[in-house]
Amino acid sequence: MPELPEVETVARDLQRWVAGATITRATVTWDRTIRHPQPAERFAAEIAGALIHRVGRRAKTVLIHLADGRIMTVALRMTGALIVAPAGTPPDPYARVVFDLADGRELRYRDVRKFGRIGLWPGGGMRSVGAGRGARSRRVAESAGRYRIGEVFSGHGPEPLARSFSAARLAERLSRRSAKLKTLLLDQSFIAGVGNIYADEALWRARLHPLRRADTLTPDEVRRLHRAVRQVLRQGIHNRGSSFSDYVGADGLPGDNAERLMVYRRTEQPCYRCGRPIRRIVVGQRSTHFCPHCQPELSQPVES
């Protein structure tokens, strides 16, 4: 999907453009887009009339907070997009859900491959984590419905851009795992929001081989990885995301980050650091791009 930077871009766009807007009607044209077990018709009925309070992000999911406390979650997966269309914009054959806004605009959920999912949750669940009012929030949430949003994110790892995500915390997590670095970066329960593009970019920046065992990293290597992950994500956000075919912001325009990527989809092209060809291998069934010279198998001190 859109990874953390792309989802963050969409969420910021929506915060600017649709916070304060009212959804007058929802039209679902692909029922399975609505997260099980809620039937699409019930979703459409329950979202009608909702006022959008603010829009945020957790991991790779867009959170649309409604004024009544409920939360709509939009997981874009591979090809999902949330696009604000001005009144009169021609219909989109790939729009799976269309939200009519009271001012005539449409908020469109477009998804060519239909992997994305939209859920609607009772309020309370998100604030219960570390907010000091957990029990009360849970009771409110449970009285409103059987399913709580907390269930969606309970298995997720830390947000890499949060202040609380320190190099020490990463070191501690890495030290308890024997899996390959590439696999772990893609594991949403290990760290939230990193996907295939930014995993490869972070490993190149940190000069770490994708097949390296997590529990063999030196303190210096952990610090490099920590910095690299945060830098590639921040750069992605700064450039409004990486676009190849489907990803666009809420303005419908592609991001500028693809042209600034160092290794992703640059197989056989020269490494920007050493000039040798970038290689492609498969790790955990995912394409993995790296520079065999700059990212050697064994740990190697980097002078700086």
Added chain:
DNA sequence: ACGCCTACCTGCTTGC
């Protein structure tokens, strides 16, 4: 815990 497989979907690119 880890790694591998299949499934979910459609469209684009590549090679014969």
Added chain:
DNA sequence: TGCAAGCAGGTAGGCG
């Protein structure tokens, strides 16, 4: 030109 195979930003579930 046609056609089949391979590829794609993600994740859930199952097996060993």
